[in-house]
Amino acid sequence: MKWDPERYVQFADHRDRPFFDLAARIGAAEPAWVADLGCGTGALTAVLAERWPGAPVTGIDSSADMIREAKARSGGNPGFVQGQIQEWNPSSGPGVLLSNAALQWVPGHEDLLGRWAKALDPGSWIAVQVPGNFNAPSHVLMRELAESPRWSPALAGVLRGGDSVAEPEQYLELFVDAGMNTDVWETSYSQVLTGTNPVLDWVRGTALRPVMAALPPEEYEGFEAEYAALLRQAYPPKPWGTVFPFRRIFMVSHKP
Numbered sequence: 057m058k059w060d061p062e063r064y065v066q067f068a069d070h071r072d073r074p075f076f077d078l079a080a081r082i083g084a085a086e087p088a089w090v091a092d093l094g095c096g097t098g099a100l101t102a103v104l105a106e107r108w109p110g111a112p113v114t115g116i117d118s119s120a121d122m123i124r125e126a127k128a129r130s131g132g133n134p135g136f137v138q139g140q141i142q143e144w145n146p147s148s149g150p151g152v153l154l155s156n157a158a159l160q161w162v163p164g165h166e167d168l169l170g171r172w173a174k175a176l177d178p179g180s181w182i183a184v185q186v187p188g189n190f191n192a193p194s195h196v197l198m199r200e201l202a203e204s205p206r207w208s209p210a211l212a213g214v215l216r217g218g219d220s221v222a223e224p225e226q227y228l229e230l231f232v233d234a235g236m237n238t239d240v241w242e243t244s245y246s247q248v249l250t251g252t253n254p255v256l257d258w259v260r261g262t263a264l265r266p267v268m269a270a271l272p273p274e275e276y277e278g279f280e281a282e283y284a285a286l287l288r289q290a291y292p293p294k295p296w297g298t299v300f301p302f303r304r305i306f307m308v309s310h311k312p
Contacts, residue, residue, distance in 0.1 A: 075156045078185045081308040088149030094158020098126025101134045150179030160186045160220045173234035188303040190218045193290040236309040248297040255287045
């Protein structure tokens with residue numbers, strides 16, 4: 057699946073806010089290492105390097121385009137590596153593992169979190185944020201359209217549903233069972249978007265990427281036109297903008 061760095065940062069102010077809410081709860085003072093899994097363009101990885109200037113900071117992302125953009129921004133620390141999140145292993149010493157809005161793309165990431173929790177050295181931190189809006193109209197309508205007679209031959213199995221992430225209490229149980237001190241919470245941001253098709257513009261940067269990858273450009277245009285009409289009904293604009301609720305699930309764990 058191909059990512060578009062420019063499209064992804066279109067709503068940077070809204071997309072970045074959960075990162076700062078997540079990172080603020082990490083209590084590490086002088087970690088031996090810091091890893092940002094699913095780092096995207098690297099703009100937020102640089103924030104981690106500023107917070108912990110004495111630690112080597114590494115951003116990992118599967119997208120060559122994102123890593124190319126990240127390296128163009130970087131002066132050496134943070135460093136960036138193209139790779140799969142599933143293949144990452146923690147370094148020795150007490151470190152910080154952060155993943156912001158990436159693990160929802162990794163099937164079975166709950167098992168990964170459990171493995172990492174066991175592998176991390178004492179004193180380490182895990183901080184993760186994933187979207188909790190897979191049952192919101194934006195996602196449900198996309199899946200229903202993809203499953204319709206016109207589109208299902210090309211899009212069957214392309215989009216995942218609510219099983220993409222677990223519920224907060226499941227993440228809490230996972231980390232507590234691993235012996236970690238854990239804080240799990242959720243936040244719903246009532247975001248105000250502007251423009252003619254603002255919700256469509258939003259999902260073009262993330263949730264629609266699998267559809268874009270699966271359809272030829274001319275067919276994708278037809279899918280997007282149908283989907284845009286559904287979104288306008290589900291998210292009617294007000295005189296001052298379109299309200300787009302944005303539910304996120306956060307977890308921060310410390311290994312004593």
